[in-house]
Amino acid sequence: MGRIVTLVLVDPAGTVLGALPPYAVEVPWWQEVSGVVGGAREHHGVDVTVLRLLHADQPAPPGGKVTYLAEVAGDPGPVRPAAAALVPHPRRAPYAEIGGPAASLAWAADALAARGRTLTAAAQQRTWNLSAIWRLETDTTPVWLKQVPAFFAHEAAVLGWLAEHSPGTAPVPLAAAGGRVLLDDLPGTDRYSAPTGERLTMLSLLHPVQVAAAARVVDLLALGVPDQRSPRLAERLRAVVAREGASPAPTASGPHAATDRPAAAARDRLAALLDGLDERLAALAACGLPDTLVHGDFHPGNVRGTDERLHVIDWGDAVIGHPAIDLLRMCERVADPGPLRQAWSRAWRAAVPGCDPDRAVELMEPLVALRNAAAYAGFLDAIEPSEWPYHADDVPYWLAQAAA
Numbered sequence: 001m002g003r004i005v006t007l008v009l010v011d012p013a014g015t016v017l018g019a020l021p022p023y024a025v026e027v028p029w030w031q032e033v034s035g036v037v038g039g040a041r042e043h044h045g046v047d048v049t050v051l052r053l054l055h056a057d058q059p060a061p062p063g064g065k066v067t068y069l070a071e072v073a074g075d076p077g078p079v080r081p082a083a084a085a086l087v088p089h090p091r092r093a094p095y096a097e098i099g100g101p102a103a104s105l106a107w108a109a110d111a112l113a114a115r116g117r118t119l120t121a122a123a124q125q126r127t128w129n130l131s132a133i134w135r136l137e138t139d140t141t142p143v144w145l146k147q148v149p150a151f152f153a154h155e156a157a158v159l160g161w162l163a164e165h166s167p168g169t170a171p172v173p174l175a176a177a178g179g180r181v182l183l184d185d186l187p188g189t190d191r192y193s194a195p196t197g198e199r200l201t202m203l204s205l206l207h208p209v210q211v212a213a214a215a216r217v218v219d220l221l222a223l224g225v226p227d228q229r230s231p232r233l234a235e236r237l238r239a240v241v242a243r244e245g246a247s248p249a250p251t252a253s254g255p256h257a258a259t260d261r262p263a264a265a266a267r268d269r270l271a272a273l274l275d276g277l278d279e280r281l282a283a284l285a286a287c288g289l290p291d292t293l294v295h296g297d298f299h300p301g302n303v304r305g306t307d308e309r310l311h312v313i314d315w316g317d318a319v320i321g322h323p324a325i326d327l328l329r330m331c332e333r334v335a336d337p338g339p340l341r342q343a344w345s346r347a348w349r350a351a352v353p354g355c356d357p358d359r360a361v362e363l364m365e366p367l368v369a370l371r372n373a374a375a376y377a378g379f380l381d382a383i384e385p386s387e388w389p390y391h392a393d394d395v396p397y398w399l400a401q402a403a404a
Contacts, residue, residue: 001028001063005036007048007070008084014098016086017072018079020044028062030390031128036068046076050127052096053386054084060393071098089384093149094179095132104180105134108145111175111182112138128390129383130316142185144171149179151382152316154224156181158293159315161223165216166209170312186304186311194300198310199330200343202303205310206295207347210323213293217320220293228321228371229291230281237277237367240374241270244399266403273366273402284322284363288355289348294319296375298326317375323348324357324364325371366402373398 003025009017023043025035033050040048048070057065069084086098094100101124109119121137122145130152134145148155156176163172171183191198213220221227228236273280295302296317304313327344331337345357376394383391 002026003028003030003063004065005039006065006067007036007040007050008054008067008082009046009048009070009072009076009079010051010084010086010098012071012073012099012102014086016082016084017076019067019082020046020076020079022065030056030061030066031126031130033068033127034123034125036070037124040070044077046072047074048072049101049124051098051100052092052127053389055386056389058389060389071101091382091384093129093132093147093383095127095147096129101127101132101134104132104145104147105136107177107180108134108136108143108175108182112136112143115174117143129379129387143174144183144185145180146183147180148316149382151378153179154226154318155314155316157223158220158225158318159183161220162209162315165212168311169205169209170315186313188304188306188309190301190313191303191305191310192299192301194303196334196336196339199300199334199340201310202298202300202312203327203330203340203344204347205303206298206312206326207344207351210292210294210326211351214290217291217293220320225293226319228294228319230285233321233367233371234277234281236374236378237370238274240370240377240395241274241399243377244373244395266400269403270370270399273370277367280363280367284360287357287360287363288352289323289357289360290352291320292323294321294323294325295329296321296325298329299332300330322360322364324361325368327361328365328368369398369402373402 004022005025006022007020009020011017020040023039025039027035030053036050037048040046051069051071054067054069056067095104105122112119118139119136120139123135125135126133129149132147136143136145156173159170159173159181162170171186174182174184295312295315296319297314302312302314303310305311327341331340334340341361348355348357373395376391376398379391380388
């Protein structure tokens with residue numbers, strides 16, 4: 001599918017220089033920019049840093065014709081006339097500003113130098129409203145620089161807590177400040193296509209973390225981990241249904257194009273779900289599983305490693321909440337989730353005698369879909385409008401899933 005990319009170039013002083021002629025990038029996902037940077041070098045001989053999405057010819061990813069703002073330090077050579085409104089926005093991430101990536105790389109170089117290491121090269125991998133990621137070469141081994149917006153700023157604290165209380169579970173932060181975190185490279189790959197057997201291993205890796213964290217919820221909240229225990233969760237679920245029901249339906253054309261805002265019958269089912277929400281949450285609590293540290297996006301792509309060793313990555317979505325949230329995410333797109341659910345339930349029955357994990361999963365399942373809708377609505381509230389296409393389809397999609 002790919003993308004057709006146009007880069008509007010700006011210099012470090014904030015002067016718009018023009019646009020490079022469009023070129024093809026094989027990977028269709030808009031936030032993946034290593035191919036965008038490589039394509040600018042290959043096709044036009046220009047070294048750029050992608051700052052942010054400007055616009056696209058379709059309302060949601062993947063693919064299509066996509067225009068980005070990119071910073072260039074030197075003379076880019078011949079460019080086409082182009083304009084871009086470089087108006088500040090209060091919800092723009094620091095790394096999407098002119099000079100933002102350079103400041104982050106300078107911070108990383110200083111952090112490495114303080115540890116006796118030298119930054120030798122930097123390659124931009126991803127940038128969008130949820131993160132900016134760079135692979136950094138050093139005089140020893142590679143490291144990764146990740147920077148997140150304010151609503152994910154607790155990730156570094158979670159990684160530090162995990163390094164202390166569950167060593168080996170997650171990457172260990174070398175340095176962290178202001179939404180930036182520096183991480184040593186992990187061997188292996190992101191395990192997107194993991195089969196059931198490997199997913200079972202992933203669940204077994206997370207389980208002892210959550211057992212330990214259940215006794216330290218107060219400490220984790222003090223570190224800034226968001227509270228999504230039942231009272232706060234109920235507020236969020238009611239708010240997203242009320243908000244979406246009162247606003248115009250978006251046009252879905254991305255990966256969820258087959259769904260639109262729930263029709264009248266689906267809205268009735270959502271209303272019924274909310275009418276019984278307090279009773280459902282009370283029944284969930286009666287199942288006896290503790291609130292704990294929830295990864296929040298626990299799919300195989302957020303586990304990195306080899307056949308011998310796995311680490312859980314990307315903890316920006318972490319919250320304090322119900323552990324069934326992570327099980328249900330791991331079960332998505334699995335033909336037979338039975339073995340995963342059974343193994344998870346056995347582990348919790350052993351950890352909390354007398355609890356009822358199977359019933360807890362049944363009660364939580366429709367709420368997870370609503371929770372996902374609320375999470376994406378939260379992203380939309382926290383990012384500038386030019387970035388909304390990344391997430392706009394997700395809210396109606398997850399509301400439809402909850403209704404179903």
